[in-house]
Amino acid sequence: MVTMLDFFFYNEISPKEKLGPTGRTIEAKLLKRINAVIAIMRDVEKTQTKPTVAMIQSLFETEEPTKKPLIVEKKYAEEKKEVRFREIESARFTTKGRAKR
Numbered sequence: 001m002v003t004m005l006d007f008f009f010y011n012e013i014s015p016k017e018k019l020g021p022t023g024r025t026i027e028a029k030l031l032k033r034i035n036a037v038i039a040i041m042r043d044v045e046k047t048q049t050k051p052t053v054a055m056i057q058s059l060f061e062t063e064e065p066t067k068k069p070l071i072v073e074k075k076y077a078e079e080k081k082e083v084r085f086r087e088i089e090s091a092r093f094t095t096k097g098r099a100k101r
Contacts, residue, residue: 008015021029 007013013019
């Protein structure tokens with residue numbers, strides 16, 4: 001008994017005082033802090049990460065532009081329908097029937 005009283009006297013502890021937080025209070029505080037960190041991380045993900053990812057993905061997506069028909073004047077369109085080159089008689093260039101000069 002004397003040893004126990006010496007312990008309290010030496011460490012300046014009163015048996016009537018609380019020694020500090022118990023395991024339950026420490027656990028409760030720790031859970032509150034963890035929940036606060038999770039809430040902060042979710043908020044950052046919602047407001048910063050997801051919009052940034054969406055913007056970057058939209059930059060890398062490539063859509064083929066729709067091909068619009070060329071606008072051509074009528075006179076050029078009509079000229080293109082005409083044949084510009086015509087075949088020359090094939091007999092003219094054969095070995096038997098060379099063209100006479």
